[in-house]
Amino acid sequence: MLDLLIKNATVITMEGKGLGIIPNGAVSIKGNKIVEVGKYDSLTYKKAHREIDAENKVVMPGLIDAHIHTGIAILRGLSQDVDNWMEGGLWPFAKALDEQGRIKGSMVNIIEGIKAGTTTFCDYDNPMDKIVENHAAIGSRAVVADTINEMPEKGDIKVGELYPLDPAVGQQKFKNALNLMEKWHGYKDGRIRCLMGPQGPDMMSKELLLEVKEVAKKYNTKIHMHVAQGDREILQMEKRYGKRSIQYLDEIGYLDEMLLAVHLTEATAEETKLVAQRGASMILCSGSIGIIDGIVPPAAEFIKHSERLALGSDQAPGNNCNNMFNEMKFTSILNKCNAKDPKAFPSWEVLKMATINAAKALGMEDEIGSIAPGKKADVIIVDTKSPAMFPALHSPQRNIVPNLVYSASGSEVESVIIDGKVVMEDRKLISVDEKQAVQEGQEAAEKIAKRAEEFYDSMETTLSKKMKEGLL
Amino acid sequence: MLDLLIKNATVITMEGKGLGIIPNGAVSIKGNKIVEVGKYDSLTYKKAHREIDAENKVVMPGLIDAHIHTGIAILRGLSQDVDNWMEGGLWPFAKALDEQGRIKGSMVNIIEGIKAGTTTFCDYDNPMDKIVENHAAIGSRAVVADTINEMPEKGDIKVGELYPLDPAVGQQKFKNALNLMEKWHGYKDGRIRCLMGPQGPDMMSKELLLEVKEVAKKYNTKIHMHVAQGDREILQMEKRYGKRSIQYLDEIGYLDEMLLAVHLTEATAEETKLVAQRGASMILCSGSIGIIDGIVPPAAEFIKHSERLALGSDQAPGNNCNNMFNEMKFTSILNKCNAKDPKAFPSWEVLKMATINAAKALGMEDEIGSIAPGKKADVIIVDTKSPAMFPALHSPQRNIVPNLVYSASGSEVESVIIDGKVVMEDRKLISVDEKQAVQEGQEAAEKIAKRAEEFYDSMETTLSKKMKEGLL
Structure with a gap:
């Protein structure tokens, strides 16, 4: 039994001489490793504890x-x-x-x-x-x-x-x-x-x-x-x-x-x-x-x-x-x-x-960097229905890769799987509370700023001058 | 009666010699125009059909x-x-x-x-x-x-x-x-x-x-x-x-x-x-x-x-x-x-x-480009609690402007007001259905691609060759 099967995706494997792109592809995961990658019909194992339908999405290495x-x-x-x-x-x-x-x-x-x-x-x-x-x-x-x-x-x-x-x-x-x-x-x-x-x-x-x-x-x-x-x-x-x-x-x-x-x-x-x-x-x-x-x-x-x-x-x-x-x-x-x-x-x-x-x-090419059987299951799922990835075309010219590199800003990443575990899903972190982390960080930052107030102004840095001019 | 009052914001007015930044500032709007901008206490009019609490947010010109x-x-x-x-x-x-x-x-x-x-x-x-x-x-x-x-x-x-x-x-x-x-x-x-x-x-x-x-x-x-x-x-x-x-x-x-x-x-x-x-x-x-x-x-x-x-x-x-x-x-x-x-x-x-x-x-500086009384109410609200804007500091050195320019990707924009109307709120478009627009666009794109299939391959462009090599 697989742990996770992602199907109906545009899989960019990053394997082979090109980028190893598989339209309507699937990736299967057991434990922290990738088991298979390819067309859904070609998979040996298909039963999984969880399936993700990745239609209109790109699945690629983290x-x-x-x-x-x-x-x-x-x-x-x-x-x-x-x-x-x-x-x-x-x-x-x-x-x-x-x-x-x-x-x-x-x-x-x-x-x-x-x-x-x-x-x-x-x-x-x-x-x-x-x-x-x-x-x-x-x-x-x-x-x-x-x-x-x-x-x-x-x-x-x-x-x-x-x-x-x-x-x-x-x-x-x-x-x-x-x-x-x-x-x-x-x-x-x-x-x-x-x-x-x-x-x-x-x-x-x-x-x-x-x-x-x-x-x-x-x-x-x-x-x-x-x-x-x-x-x-x-x-x-x-x-x-x-x-x-x-x-x-x-x-x-x-x-x-x-x-x-x-x-x-x-x-x-x-x-x-x-x-x-x-x-x-x-x-x-x-x-x-x-x-x-x-x-x-x-x-x-x-x-x-x-x-x-x-x-x-x-x-x-x-x-x-x-x-x-x-x-x-x-x-x-x-x-x-x-x-x-x-x-x-x-x-x-x-x-x-x-x-x-x-x-x-x-020196980690045996473990990460591409989607291949036996490698660690570090994959991300990117939404091609996001306006910055629009439209998604495969023929006669595929535009997915240029749009990932030149248009996407990162917010199109929908889910993140690391070492076989879903770490972010639908842009929500699973194992930590984002809001709390930002709040605690902000409080820590304000303490640093308070300490810096004691000496920073007297240093007259380039930026402190710009702030006095109202530019920052 | 105002239509909209935004308060508790870091307002970047873009007025004056500097950037006209007002910490804990407020902006009031009536119809399609800005009525006042400044510290909340300094406002002449405070009653509004709607208030937005913009604590931890930047309000700036669209x-x-x-x-x-x-x-x-x-x-x-x-x-x-x-x-x-x-x-x-x-x-x-x-x-x-x-x-x-x-x-x-x-x-x-x-x-x-x-x-x-x-x-x-x-x-x-x-x-x-x-x-x-x-x-x-x-x-x-x-x-x-x-x-x-x-x-x-x-x-x-x-x-x-x-x-x-x-x-x-x-x-x-x-x-x-x-x-x-x-x-x-x-x-x-x-x-x-x-x-x-x-x-x-x-x-x-x-x-x-x-x-x-x-x-x-x-x-x-x-x-x-x-x-x-x-x-x-x-x-x-x-x-x-x-x-x-x-x-x-x-x-x-x-x-x-x-x-x-x-x-x-x-x-x-x-x-x-x-x-x-x-x-x-x-x-x-x-x-x-x-x-x-x-x-x-x-x-x-x-x-x-x-x-x-x-x-x-x-x-x-x-x-x-x-x-x-x-x-x-x-x-x-x-x-x-x-x-x-x-x-x-x-x-x-x-x-x-x-x-x-x-x-x-x-030639539109009398209408847009800054937050000032009498100008058109085109303003955006940016979330400084987003990780890319973290932390938000005002003293001894304000870091908001560099982070807007060098770190934000656009997805930190929470709400957009144009001509006095809320056009996007909490990242949701108000007047059009985003999902439907993308779907209709995708269908139109696929029709174009289908027509292009008839002649594109024979043109042998640089990119069609790269696709044949598996790079696209």
């Missing part, structure tokens, strides 16, 4: 958000339209951020992602041992990393100054990451996995980076790290080591298949090619880097050499949303405009970047 | 979509990721497009816009005398133009060939536009207004352009026209007249305050400056031109010289959505990346482009 900081979501909208996003906008406020704010904000952020069709979150933040409990409770698939760095408390670092590094801070964070790994790696048949998450080559010593690598080898996990993430990082690297990030990482043996290189904002074409050729993956955060830097990262160069490219929504204080439909659309259009070529980054390629290619980038 | 072709929405998703968008993708399908398809598709498209907070639609299509009935029925504010050109039936024009122009076609379309003007201009106390809409300087003779101008003068309306909308147009102009569009328009007396110049995709900095200095408005369609051309139009140059810049969602076959939240976000980020400057096109400026500056561009 989207993979390969880089998200849910712990700072509570600072959404507090740093954009400024130079020096981190020093000029984020850090002043982050001084008032507390653990409760990180945890409560994270929950709302995960809800935001699920409501927009994200089923896998590569969550990169701290305190991850607390944040991960949100993923456990809500039912999301999570690949988590507790951020490791040697940075003293934030907030007082001026633009251009070399950061002080504190090995004691590093060791404490490293220990936290190890504890996380021991406690959570493999939780619920692998629904939650852990990675090592050094924050960046500029934010810690070579020694600590190498310690991190040994742990990653021991657990056979990837290393999730910001690389060449901005001119700030490059400046730090040149001041500290006299070389740029990628050369440094190559020299210390960090450029290999274990590396998930996030951003590559400042990577040259040569450097990007090297990252790809060494077998590392690229995680591209188009919306975030577009807003906070005004830059289109070199993904076009990367995909000449590797398909291991995934998309990430990054963070709410500067993106300002965590929505993979938003990332797909921005990834395509920003790269079209960068190349001055409307054929660049077509819808079908971008859909791969949010599903099967993301799974490959994470 | 968004203005200054350029939309609702009549081709039914071809959504059928032309993108290709060179020569018009000849290569749109026109092959447009051969099968019928009047019923245009009208039914238009209705769904208007619903899409309203659900994303659009209250004014500058609709530019034909048959406008039929399409306008959708606006009349649903309750939208519409500034309509029946497209005028001298183009024979579409579909067989090869890339690079000079179009044949047919004066008989032009006279018929000119007559249709005149009839529209006489019948609809000023309908319902001006809720529907008409403009003249020559399709472009390349698609009609100078004589007809000058006739159009005379009519616009007579009715004291603007002229809504594509200008320098692509390399296709420039090529036609150079072949036919030996000069580029903007020089030609200046020579025939078309560059003045009456002109709404749509796109300017191919305008040089000098040409853009000339358009601005002559007093014409620019209508910028960031999403559409990004997808179909891979180009960021020269809005940054335009706003150095004029604030009369409005945003438009253009058309569903190539944008692929008609959503002003999408346009605001793309306008900002594309221009940031074009300028490599995260400070470019900040959220507060972009919000003006979708409201008060759009109204100025259309």
